[in-house]
Amino acid sequence: MSDPRNPVVLFIGQPNCGKSTLFNAIAGHKVQTANFPGSTVQHSHSRVTIAGRIVDIIDLPGTYSLNPSDPAEKVALSHLFQEKPDVLINVVDASLLGRSLELTLELLEMEVPTVVALNMLDLAERKGISTDPGKLQAALGVPVVPTIAAHGRGIKELVEAALAVLDAPARPPRLRWSRAVEEKIAELADRLPEDLSVVANKRFTAVRMIESGPTFCVDFLREIHPGLRDTLDEIRTKLEAGRGLPAYEVMAAERHHRSMKIFEETSTVRRRARRPWSERLDDVLMHPVLGYVVLFGVFLAFFFVIFKAGAPLEGVFLKPFESARSALGARLGQSLWGYLADGLLQGIGGGIAIVLPYFIPLLVMMALLEDAGYLARAGFLLDTFMHRLGLHGKSVSPFVLGFGCNVPAIAATRILESRRDRILTSLLIPFIPCSARTTIILALVGFYLGPLWALGFYVANLLLIAVLSRVLSLFFPSDSPGLLLEIPALKIPTPKSIAYKVYFQLKAFVRLAWPLLIGGSIVLSALQYFRWDKALNVVLGPLVAGLLGLPRELGVTLVFGFLRKELSLVMMLQALGTSFQDLGRMITREQMIVFTVFVSLFIPCLSTLAMLWKESGRKVALLSAGLSITVAIALSVLVRMIV
Amino acid sequence: MTPLDKTVSGQKVRIVDIAGGEAVRRRLFALGFQPGDMIESGSRGIWGGPVVLRNLRTGVSVAVGRGIARKILVASGHE
Numbered sequence: 001m002s003d004p005r006n007p008v009v010l011f012i013g014q015p016n017c018g019k020s021t022l023f024n025a026i027a028g029h030k031v032q033t034a035n036f037p038g039s040t041v042q043h044s045h046s047r048v049t050i051a052g053r054i055v056d057i058i059d060l061p062g063t064y065s066l067n068p069s070d071p072a073e074k075v076a077l078s079h080l081f082q083e084k085p086d087v088l089i090n091v092v093d094a095s096l097l098g099r100s101l102e103l104t105l106e107l108l109e110m111e112v113p114t115v116v117a118l119n120m121l122d123l124a125e126r127k128g129i130s131t132d133p134g135k136l137q138a139a140l141g142v143p144v145v146p147t148i149a150a151h152g153r154g155i156k157e158l159v160e161a162a163l164a165v166l167d168a169p170a171r172p173p174r175l176r177w178s179r180a181v182e183e184k185i186a187e188l189a190d191r192l193p194e195d196l197s198v199v200a201n202k203r204f205t206a207v208r209m210i211e212s213g214p215t216f217c218v219d220f221l222r223e224i225h226p227g228l229r230d231t232l233d234e235i236r237t238k239l240e241a242g243r244g245l246p247a248y249e250v251m252a253a254e255r256h257h258r259s260m261k262i263f264e265e266t267s268t269v270r271r272r273a274r275r276p277w278s279e280r281l282d283d284v285l286m287h288p289v290l291g292y293v294v295l296f297g298v299f300l301a302f303f304f305v306i307f308k309a310g311a312p313l314e315g316v317f318l319k320p321f322e323s324a325r326s327a328l329g330a331r332l333g334q335s336l337w338g339y340l341a342d343g344l345l346q347g348i349g350g351g352i353a354i355v356l357p358y359f360i361p362l363l364v365m366m367a368l369l370e371d372a373g374y375l376a377r378a379g380f381l382l383d384t385f386m387h388r389l390g391l392h393g394k395s396v397s398p399f400v401l402g403f404g405c406n407v408p409a410i411a412a413t414r415i416l417e418s419r420r421d422r423i424l425t426s427l428l429i430p431f432i433p434c435s436a437r438t439t440i441i442l443a444l445v446g447f448y449l450g451p452l453w454a455l456g457f458y459v460a461n462l463l464l465i466a467v468l469s470r471v472l473s474l475f476f477p478s479d480s481p482g483l484l485l486e487i488p489a490l491k492i493p494t495p496k497s498i499a500y501k502v503y504f505q506l507k508a509f510v511r512l513a514w515p516l517l518i519g520g521s522i523v524l525s526a527l528q529y530f531r532w533d534k535a536l537n538v539v540l541g542p543l544v545a546g547l548l549g550l551p552r553e554l555g556v557t558l559v560f561g562f563l564r565k566e567l568s569l570v571m572m573l574q575a576l577g578t579s580f581q582d583l584g585r586m587i588t589r590e591q592m593i594v595f596t597v598f599v600s601l602f603i604p605c606l607s608t609l610a611m612l613w614k615e616s617g618r619k620v621a622l623l624s625a626g627l628s629i630t631v632a633i634a635l636s637v638l639v640r641m642i643v
Numbered sequence: 644m645t646p647l648d649k650t651v652s653g654q655k656v657r658i659v660d661i662a663g664g665e666a667v668r669r670r671l672f673a674l675g676f677q678p679g680d681m682i683e684s685g686s687r688g689i690w691g692g693p694v695v696l697r698n699l700r701t702g703v704s705v706a707v708g709r710g711i712a713r714k715i716l717v718a719s720g721h722e
Contacts, residue, residue: 099675482708
C-alpha cells in the first residue's frame with residue numbers, strides 16, 4: 001500500500017492503449033512496453049516529485065472492462081479498488097475511441113476525480129479519425145488532455161491537469177443510464193445492507209453486482225448477506241424481463257451504445273481514398289500463404305542477424321581478455337591470487353565477449369517485433385498449429401518473450417484466461433532457448449560447427465516443445481473456448497522506445513547476471529585451487545562422464561548453470577583450462593552438441609524456477625524441474641547415440 | 644443468418660447474435676463486439692485457423708478461433 005500522506009495517481013486503461021509509455025514518460029522508464037495487448041501484467045509503483053510535490057503513481061495492467069476475465073485484469077481491479085486513488089488517469093486509445101470509452105464510462109461511476117488522456121492521436125490521424133478534445137471533455141464532464149506518449153507530446157499538460165485536479169478535486173458528473181436501468185440500480189443501491197463495505201460508492205457497487213459474473217466474491221457476499229442474494233436476483237430478473245436479455249447484457253449493450261454515441265458526437269471519421277499502409281501490410285502479414293512465408297522469413301532473419309552480428313564481435317572482444325589472462329598467468333603463476341585473478345578475468349571477459357555480442361542483437365530484434373505489433377500476427381498465424389498441440393494462439397506471445405528471457409515470459413502467461421493454458425504454457429516456456437541459451441548455442445555450436453548447425457539446433461528445440469506440448473496436453477484436458485485476441489494496429493517502432501527497452505534489459509543483465517557470472521568464475525577458481533572441484537566432479541562423474549560422455553571436469557560447471565545458463569559456458573573454458581579459440585582441441589564436436597543439449601534443457605534456471613513457483617505454485621515448479629531433468633538426460637543420451 | 648466462419652474475407656455484415664456461452668459473450672462484449680454492430684470479415688488462418696473480424700464503427704480488430712466464429716451469427720447489413 002502507498003504512504004497515506006502522499007497523493008496517489010493511478011493509471012488505468014484498456015490493454016495496449018499506451019498507458020505504460022505514458023507512465024514511463026512521467027516515472028522515468030520503469031515499465032516494459034510492447035505493441036501487444038497485455039504487456040504489463042503486474043502493477044508498478046513509483047514515487048515521483050512533480051513541481052515540488054511527492055506523488056505516488058501506479059501503473060496497472062490493462063483491462064478491457066471492470067469485469068475481469070484473466071489474472072492480469074484481476075490485478076488491475078484489485079489495485080484499483082484497494083489503492084484508494086486520489087486521481088485516476090484514464091488513458092484511452094484515440095484510434096479506438098468508441099471501444100475505449102466503455103471502460104471510461106465504467107470508471108466515471110467510481111466518482112473519483114479523473115483525467116482522460118486521449119492518447120495515440122497519431123495513430124487515430126492515420127485512420128482518418130479526428131476527435132475534438134473540447135467536445136469530449138464536455139460529454140464526459142472531466143478534463144481531457146490530448147497526448148502522443150510515444151513522442152512525448154502532451155505529457156506536461158497531462159501532469160498539470162492531474163495536479164490541478166489534485167488541488168481542486170471534482171467529482172465526475174453522473175452519466176445516467178436509461179430510466180428503466182437507472183431505477184433498478186438505484187433500487188439495489190438503496191437496499192444494500194448498511195454494514196456492507198462498498199467499493200467507491202453504493203451506486204457503483206450496485207452496478208458491479210448486477211454485472212458481475214459467477215465469481216467467488218459475489219458468492220461470498222451472498223453467503224454473508226443471504227437477503228442480498230434475493231434482492232439481487234429480483235432486480236436482475238426485472239431487468240431481464242424488460243429486454244429479454246441477461247442482466248449483464250442489458251448493461252453491456254447500453255454502455256456500448258452510449259460510448260459509440262459519444263464517439264460519433266465528438267469525432268469525425270474521414271473516408272480515405274486509400275486504406276492506410278498498415279492495413280495493406282496486414283493483408284500480406286496475415287495472408288494464408290504469404291503470411292507464413294513472412295513468418296518463416298522473420299524467424300530466419302531473427303536468427304541470422306543475431307549470429308552475423310554476434311560472431312565477429314565475439315572474436316574481436318575475446319582477444320584482449322585472452323592476452324590479459326596469459327600476461328597475468330605469467331606474473332602471478334599458480335598462487336591462490338593467480339587463480340582468483342584468472343577467475344575474475346574469465347567472468348568479466350565471458351560477460352563482455354561471449355554474452356553481450358549475442359545478447360544485444362537479440363534484444364534489439366525482440367524489441368522491434370514487439371513494438372511493431374508482430375506478436376499478435378504471429379499468434380493469429382500459429383493458432384491453428386497451437387491448437388493441434390493443445391494450446392492456442394494467445395500463448396504465442398509468452399512463448400516469443402521466452403526467447404528473450406523465460407522469467408517475464410512466465411509472468412506474461414497472466415494474459416491467458418484459463419488456468420489450464422497458463423500451467424501448460426508455463427511448463428513449456430523453460431524449454432524455449434532464452435538469450436542465455438541462444439548465446440551458448442551460437443557461441444559453441446554456431447561458432448565451431450557453423451550457423452546451419454545452430455539453426456538446426458533451434459528447429460529441433462522447437463520441435464521438442466511441440467512434442468512436449470502434445471504429450472502434456474493429454475494430461476490436461478482442454479477447457480478453453482478458443483482464441484480471442486485483439487490485433488493491434490501495426491506501428492513503426494520508435495528508436496527511442498527500442499533503445500530504452502534494450503537499455504532496460506542490459507541494465508538488468510549488468511546488475512543481476514554479470515555479478516553471478518563473475519562470482520561463479522571466482523568461486524570455481526577457488527574450488528580449483530583447493531582441489532574441491534574434484535570431489536564434486538567425482539560425485540557427478542557417473543552422469544557427466546558415464547551417461548553423457550563429457551569430460552569429467554565439466555561436472556561442476558553444470559551445477560553452476562542452474563544459477564545462469566551462460567555460466568556453464570563461461571566456466572567450461574575455465575574448467576577445461578583452455579581459451580575459447582582452443583576449445584576445439586579439448587572436446588569433440590559430439591561432446592559440444594551433447595553439452596549444449598544438456599545445459600539448455602537440464603533445469604530451468606534459478607530465476608525461472610522462482611517465477612514458476614510464485615505464479616503457479618510449488619507443484620508446478622517441481623514438476624517443471626523434474627520434467628526438464630528427465631527430458632535433458634533422455635535427449636542427451638539419444639543425441640550421443642546418434643551423432 | 645449465417646455463422647461468421649461461412650462468410651468470405653472482405654464481406655461486410657451485421658452481428659445478429661452470439662450463440663456462445665456466457666464467458667465468450669462477455670469477452671466479446673469487453674472487446675467491443677455486440678449484436679447490432681457492423682463488422683468486416685477479414686483474413687482467416689489456414690487449416691481451420693482463426694478468423695479476423697473488424698468492427699466498422701470502432702475500428703477494433705480481433706482474431707477469434709474457428710469454434711467461436713461458428714457461434715457468431717451474422718446477416719447482411721440490410722436484413
